[in-house]
Amino acid sequence: MSSTPLTRRGTALAATLMSASLFLTACGGDGDNTGDTTGDKAAAxxxxxxxxNGTIEIPTDPQRIVTIGNTNLPFIDLGGKPVGVTEVPDSELDVLPEEQKTAxxxxxxxxxxxxxVDLEKLAGLKPDLILVQFHSNDWDKVGKRLEAIAPTVFWGLDTEWKAFAGEIAEAGNVTDALSRQTAxxxxxxxxxxxxxRKTIDDxxxxxxxxxxxxxPxxxxxxxxxxxxxxxxxxxxDLPEAAEGKDPLAYESLPFEQIGELSKYDVITYPVDAEGRPTEPFVPVVETNTWKALPAVSSGRALGVFCPGNNSYGPVLQYLDSLDRALATLSTK
Incomplete structure (x- = not known):
């Protein structure tokens, strides 16, 4: 699954696992004070x-982490406190828990x-680790310069979200939070x-x-x-693109095709945290064709809140919203 929210086609992600998984290798000295332990201490x-971007040597316990691109909110979701970040849309910040927004x-x-990225400003923060996820074109533009400032870990946009969360947790040394979220x-x-179960099956x-x-x-x-x-x-039971084909989400469908949704028992659509249709989706629900759909007229069109899908925190909020939405079907 993609580890970034669905935005324009160029940033929508395929549901593929990243082939180069992040892993932690233990290094440490014996801790005694005899002989020359400089090498052991450095290894520890x-x-x-x-x-x-290859095999990277990073601090065991990084203290000054800069997050760039899609690593910002996943790292903060894990309890991280970056010293530097890149811009995040207000719409994403507005739905964050207060402590995460503060961080x-x-x-x-x-x-x-x-x-x-303002490389001079970034260097002035004296980071000991830089976490990056954005388009490979951007990496080609600034990757080497980032690596010259501090150890830099780069993920491509095809990284599956669970793997992404796990790898950020390992790199940023915030695995305790990951364990709780995973559970x-x-x-x-x-x-x-x-x-x-019956609803899911039938x-x-x-x-x-x-x-x-x-x-429009x-x-x-x-x-x-x-x-x-x-x-x-x-x-x-949700439709998906055939294997090897572009996601269905890449195809814009005219409002004239809304009526074709009548073949499904239940429709889910995006709402905000208060349960209102998201602003971009409002034109859909205002059409007569939408209102005439059997699922809509029978109360089986369910608004579901999805604040994001690239880390566990927002996914957990999505599951809570989905749970509440499915609960209403038992009364229909």
């Missing part, structure tokens, strides 16, 4: 990780969310599967959405992002 302070705002902004995720998934779903980048009068069927979690982890 670093460890090797593998990422898309982000306490950091120095060193550039935009792509490759436009909570498994517990919530199991609860939903047990509670709604119901066809479709997840539809619309972004602020969508052309269009929507799309979402088969990446949070809908992947519903399909692949929960087991909902």
């Amino acid at each position: 302070q670093t460890r090797s990780v593998k990422a898309e 982000y705002e306490a950091a120095e902004v060193v550039g935009s969310n792509g490759g436009e 909570e995720f498994k517990e919530k998934v199991a609860k939903i599967q047990e509670t709604y 119901t066809s779903f479709v997840d539809v959405s619309r972004g602020d980048w969508s052309d 009068g269009t929507f799309y069927i979402a088969d990446i992002g949070c809908s992947e979690i519903a399909r692949d982890d929960i087991g909902l």
